[in-house]
Amino acid sequence: MRSKIIGIRLAILGVIITFWEAAPTMGWIDPATLPPASSVAGMAWQLLHMPRFLANLLVTGERVVLAFVLAAPIAVLLGIVIGERLATRRAFEPALRIAISIPQSVFLPVFILAFGIGFAQKVIFGATHVIFVVMINTVAAVRSIPSGYGPLALTMGASRTQTFWRFYIPAMAPYLTTELRLGLALDVVGVLLAEMYGSKDGVGLQIFIWSETLHTVELFAPILIVSVATIFINETMRLLENYFGRWRNTLP
Amino acid sequence: MPVITVNDIGKSYPHPSKPICVLDHISFSVEEGQFVSIVGRSGCGKSTLLQVLAGLLSANEGSVSIDNELVRAPMPGKVAMVFQDALLLPWRTAFDDVVLPLQLSGVPIGERRQRATEMLELVGLAAFADSFPHQLSGGMRQRVSIARGLVRNPRIIMMDEPFGALDEQTRMRMGDELLRIWTATRKTILFITHSLSEAVYLSDVVRVMAAAPGRIVDEVAIDLPRPRTLEMMGSERFGQLRNRVWKSIAGTSIGEGERL
Numbered sequence: 001m002r003s004k005i006i007g008i009r010l011a012i013l014g015v016i017i018t019f020w021e022a023a024p025t026m027g028w029i030d031p032a033t034l035p036p037a038s039s040v041a042g043m044a045w046q047l048l049h050m051p052r053f054l055a056n057l058l059v060t061g062e063r064v065v066l067a068f069v070l071a072a073p074i075a076v077l078l079g080i081v082i083g084e085r086l087a088t089r090r091a092f093e094p095a096l097r098i099a100i101s102i103p104q105s106v107f108l109p110v111f112i113l114a115f116g117i118g119f120a121q122k123v124i125f126g127a128t129h130v131i132f133v134v135m136i137n138t139v140a141a142v143r144s145i146p147s148g149y150g151p152l153a154l155t156m157g158a159s160r161t162q163t164f165w166r167f168y169i170p171a172m173a174p175y176l177t178t179e180l181r182l183g184l185a186l187d188v189v190g191v192l193l194a195e196m197y198g199s200k201d202g203v204g205l206q207i208f209i210w211s212e213t214l215h216t217v218e219l220f221a222p223i224l225i226v227s228v229a230t231i232f233i234n235e236t237m238r239l240l241e242n243y244f245g246r247w248r249n250t251l252p
Numbered sequence: 253m254p255v256i257t258v259n260d261i262g263k264s265y266p267h268p269s270k271p272i273c274v275l276d277h278i279s280f281s282v283e284e285g286q287f288v289s290i291v292g293r294s295g296c297g298k299s300t301l302l303q304v305l306a307g308l309l310s311a312n313e314g315s316v317s318i319d320n321e322l323v324r325a326p327m328p329g330k331v332a333m334v335f336q337d338a339l340l341l342p343w344r345t346a347f348d349d350v351v352l353p354l355q356l357s358g359v360p361i362g363e364r365r366q367r368a369t370e371m372l373e374l375v376g377l378a379a380f381a382d383s384f385p386h387q388l389s390g391g392m393r394q395r396v397s398i399a400r401g402l403v404r405n406p407r408i409i410m411m412d413e414p415f416g417a418l419d420e421q422t423r424m425r426m427g428d429e430l431l432r433i434w435t436a437t438r439k440t441i442l443f444i445t446h447s448l449s450e451a452v453y454l455s456d457v458v459r460v461m462a463a464a465p466g467r468i469v470d471e472v473a474i475d476l477p478r479p480r481t482l483e484m485m486g487s488e489r490f491g492q493l494r495n496r497v498w499k500s501i502a503g504t505s506i507g508e509g510e511r512l
Binding site: 146154155159167170248 | 303306308325326328329331332333335337339341342343344352353355356357384385386
């Protein structure tokens with residue numbers, strides 16, 4: 001059964017790659033619009049050996065990581081503080097809900113006016129993509145803690161710190177890992193968008209230039225690299241999520 | 253020398269017109285090793301009373317002492333609580349859950365492993381040490397919860413409708429299981445329930461609570477011999493005692509501002 005499922009998954013991947021290879025070669029799609037998989041993969045391999053491209057990749061990675069590291073802990077902390085009390089929850093939740101329903105990308109020109117097109121602006125734009133989704137989900141995570149855990153911890157003699165780390169954090173862990181995964185994904189979106197819209201360096205700028213100059217093979221190569229990298233990160237975080245949530249009684 | 257002394261406690265909550273009295277001048281004491289039940293309808297304040305006794309809530313008047321010590325906060329080593337829905341931590345296996353109170357109080361690892369294993373054996377769940385709560389039945393979960401309560405070797409176990417969420421058959425078996433554990437460990441047990449039969453079947457003394465305001469209206473000594481057996485439930489004496497408890501509940505609470 002398990003091997004059958006894995007077989008089907010590999011088959012899906014195989015069909016996509018075969019179509020990607022066959023469509024431009026057989027002339028179903030103009031190769032100038034979609035170059036075949038093999039040439040894109042070859043170009044990606046070459047790019048990964050070019051210092052200039054690697055430098056761009058690195059600077060984008062730095063922005064993504066820095067934005068996440070700056071925003072995520074603050075967002076979790078704020079979410080806990082807001083979620084802890086009914087009054088603060090009532091006061092702040094509407095603002096958060098509204099903030100999260102606005103597409104942040106429309107503010108990009110404003111960010112450029114305020115912060116320029118340098119490194120800091122990319123980091124700040126990425127961070128704003130992290131902060132709201134993590135905050136609102138942390139508030140929900142706090143609310144999901146059963147009300148009985150407080151008295152239970154007290155009768156067991158747990159200190160405040162023990163109550164937090166032994167009862168509250170594990171109860172929230174599955175939510176926290178999910179929201180951090182979402183936050184990181186949005187972080188990548190924010191940074192790449194900012195790089196494509198106005199930048200001096202980064203993978204986003206590279207993609208923008210190759211698209212403007214109709215270098216389609218070169219254009220698809222970084223798209224492939226970025227996709228593979230984000231899929232890898234996302235799946236790793238999902239494994240973590242499953243590990244922390246393995247006690248959740250869900251259908252197989 | 254009683255192990256629990258409840259001295260004239262009163263508790264009320266503020267309300268715009270006049271304060272709502274939840275507990276009204278309650279006094280009683282519990283002897284070491286006794287099995288005492290408190291019965292009453294839902295909403296009569298019996299859970300509030302237990303929370304005051306456990307140090308989770310403070311009373312406005314009166315005092316509670318356990319072992320000659322005034323109760324101001326929970327007493328983790330001395331008093332264990334077993335809650336209605338077991339309150340196991342879903343990310344911990346049965347073993348890890350039972351070990352938790354020892355972990356929190358810094359007991360060395362070797363000792364706590366041994367204690368937890370013993371307690372799981374006592375409640376008959378040694379084979380389920382590695383199971384998560386969602387893999388256990390309701391009755392098993394409550395047994396893990398009892399083992400967790402016993403693990404620090406407290407003198408008193410307070411149980412707040414521990415079998416309330418279980419089906420009738422499981423409930424009866426759990427009663428026998430609890431009596432077996434009680435006989436083996438000789439703890440003092442304070443047991444909250446709304447089931448008259450359960451209270452009479454398990455207890456040495458049944459205290460009856462009435463609502464609005466929550467007060468104790470009767471105290472029934474259960475003189476059925478021990479060990480208790482299911483056949484006793486059909487006996488004449490059991491019926492008499494159960495009727496006495498029922499009359500105390502029914503006779504006092506209707507017509508005193510309480511809606512059924």
